[in-house]
Structures are given as structure tokens and as C-alpha cells.
Amino acid sequence: MNENKRQLLLVYLYIAIFCFSLGLWENYNANWLKGNGFSIQNISLILSGCLIGACLIIVAFNLIFKKLNAKPVIMVATFLKFAVMTIMAILFQKNISFAVIFILFITDTILSLLIINSIYPLVTHYAKSDKIYSVRKLIEYTARDIGLAVAMIVIGFFAHNFIEYNIILIIAVILTAISFAVVLFLNKTEKEEKEIDFKGIFKDKITVLFLINQFIVGVAYNVVLGLQVFVLSELVGIGMFYTSVFLLVVSIIGDGMGMLMITKKFNPKKQETAYFVKFGSRAILMILVACTNNAIIAGITIFVALFFSRSFENKTNGVFVNRISKNNMFAFSNINSCIHKIGQAIGIFLSGVLYAHGLWAIFLAGAIFNLLYIIIGLFMAKYYYKENEEKAKNDAETNKLQVVPNHKKFTLKGRHLSFVNDKRKLKRR
Secondary structure: OOHHHHHHHHHHHHHHHHHHHHHHHHOOHHHHHHHOOOOHHHHHHHHHHHHHHHHHHHHHHHHHOOOOOHHHHHHHHHHHHHHHHHHHHHOOOOOOOHHHHHHHHHHHHHHHHHHHHHHHHHHOOOOOOHHHHHHHHHHHHHHHHHHHHHHHHHHHHOOOOOHHHHHHHHHHHHHHHHHHHHHOOOOOOOOOOOOOOHHHHHHOHHHHHHHHHHHHHHHHHHHHHOOHHHHHHHHHOOOHHHHHHHHHHHHHHHHHHHHHHOOOOOOOOOHHHHHHHHHHHHHHHHHHHHHHOOHHHHHHHHHHHHHHOOOOHHHHHHHHHOOOOHHHHHHHHHHHHHHHHHHHHHHHHHHHHHHHHOHHHHHHHHHHHHHHHHHHHHHHHHHHHHHHHHHHHHHHHHHHOOOOOOOOEEEEOOEEEEEOOOOOOEEEO
16 A cells, blocks of 8 residues: 555544544534523524634635645644633533633634645545545545434433533544544645635636535525424424434435445436436425425425435535645635535524524525525536536647657648658648
8 A cells, every 4th residue: 555545544534533523513512502501593693603703714814824734734723622622511501601602612613614624635635536525525424423323322321401412522522632643643745835826716617606606505504404403303393312313314324325326337427417316306395395384394305405415525516626726725625615604604594593483484495595506506517518528629639739650741720740850749831
């Protein structure tokens, strides 16, 4: 096994352990807040406000530090996240003020975003392809789901005064410490020689549309699933324990589906297929919930959304991310994630606002944003195919100028070309 493969496996190990920690914490941080006495409206405000604030800070961070390597960012951010989560675990149910909670949560959110945004740029130091992009995402999803499974076990054993959610946080702290130990074994990555070209990122039409769609899908997904624990346990009415079982089962099935979809046999050739299957299915079901306000259909809709959420990452995201140069990958990853997270924040905020109106209002908003995402996605696919056709045409033109040895003269487009000394040099006369 060569050094690049060994380093890539270490990165995958880090992703698995760190995202295991995230799966524990981020699925139940809203419950942890509720255990500290916050209302659902205040919880949605804290979570959405933290995402927006964190994104603005990360954009400023990228503008100030234009030459950054992914490994040191991951290493420092992981250590700081361990410290912040430890403080939160200690302060649980200590009558913490809103301001202190907000500062801790926004710091934790900033560090999590920096780490997740830095992972793929780090991966590209060792390998880069649409399939590797999907593999990285699948490891992340699967590890989060394992975290969800462990959290469910903890909830099953402990159910007293929200103490189980602090135990979940303590386990997440331990896993974060282990992930920090793993990243220390990574080799130092190459130092980039050029500064980030922010203007170049936003000059490309396909990239701009992709970033717009990242915002829209963030809203579309989180207006329905941003507070999925409360939607399922209270509005659908299946209770907290069965909500955990439901989320775990559908997530594991979704992981299997995602792994199946990256194989040649099941991976769709066209991007349009991926958009219609992944997002069209949930849009149709969301419209049905909006029309009927039926809890069973709402549960089915969430199942379908989670079932396909792990699939087709290479078609809907990977092909567009990999168009970005390696030099700009770290900055683009942060910009992309920040725009997506702002969409998530708005989705969570809308979910909190619409929560009082019931299922129909939440799912109607989700249907509208999903349909908008599909429309823009189809335009992106059209431009992407056109770009590839033009590239293929240019490559074909270049191939026409290839020299055939031992031919003294031949005519190309009405012009005479000759060889000199039988070499691959052409003189035009």
C-alpha cells in the first residue's frame, strides 16, 4: 500500500470517529437545550442564529487567512471543540444564561463547520474523484448513524430529568478526543503556493447556480427535518423512544441505499434522474401532507427523505465540487458549506415559526423549496452537459492536429502541412 492510500485511510478513520461524535451530539443537542429549560421557539432561534453567525465568521476567517492548510485547521479546531464540549457537559442544568449558551453553541458550531469543510480539501491531497467524494460522504453519514444508534441505547437506559442527553454529550466529548489523536498521525500536507482566487470561484455560471441551490436545499430539508425529533415525537405522535428507533432504522437503510447507488449498475447516468428520484419523490409526498395534514403520510415522507438523502451525492454535488481547482478547494468548501448552513438556519427558523400551525404548514414550505431546487438543478445539469460537449469538441479538434509519422504532405481544412525530418513538428506554408 502506497503512502497516499495509507494517509487516505487515516483521514477516513478520522471522519468515522469525529462524525460518530457528531451523530451523538447534533441529533440531540435540541433536547439538551430543552433539558436546560429552553422552549422550542428559543431552541430554533439558538440553533439557527448559531448557524448564521458561524457562517459569517467562517467567511471572514477565509478572507483574512487566504493561505491555509486543511490539516492544521482540523487539528486545532478538533482540540478546541473538545474543550468547548467539555465545558458544556460540566455546565448542564446549572441555570446557564441565554448569552452563555449562545456563545458556547456558536463556538461549537464554528469549529464543527471548519472541521467538516476542511475534510474534503484534505482528502483531495491524496485522491480526487466523484466516487471518492461520495465515499467520504457515506462514511460521514454511516458514522453519524452509528452515533444515533448509541444515543438511542443511552436514551433507553437513562430517562430521568434529561440526564441522558448530557451522557450523550460526554460520550461525544470522549470520541472527539480520540479523533484528535488520530489526526496527529497524518503527514504534513503541501503548502499551497498561490492565494485563493475568490473572484474566479464566483465568475463561473455553473458554480454560482450550485451555490444558490445549496442555499435552497438547506432551507428545503431543514424546514421539515431541522426539528425532526420534535416533529416525529410530538406532531406525528410516536414518542421520543420510537422516534429514535425510526431515525436509526431509516438512516441505516439509507446508508445501504447510498452505497448501492455509487456502484456502476445502479448509479444513474443522467443527473436529471438523480434529481427526480431524490428530490421529486419528497416534493410529491410533501404536497400530499400539505393537502391532507395526515400524520401517517408525514411519517412516510420523512422516511423517503431520509432514505434517499444518502444517495446520488456524486451526481447532485460531486460533479460540481470537483470542477473547482485544488488551490481553491479549501475556500470553496467553506463558502459552499456556509451558504448551505445559512439555508439550514433559515429552514430551522421557519420550522420553529410554522411548528405552531401544524404539519400542513411545515410540509407545504418544504414542498415549495424542493420544487425550486429541482428546477435550478435541471438548469445546472443542462449547462454541465453543454460544457462537457464543448470540451469533447475541443479535444476532438486537438486530436485532428496530431501528426501521423512518415507522411510528407497532407491537406487539413484546405491548408498544406509538411513534416521536417520526420519529427512531430509542423510547418505551415
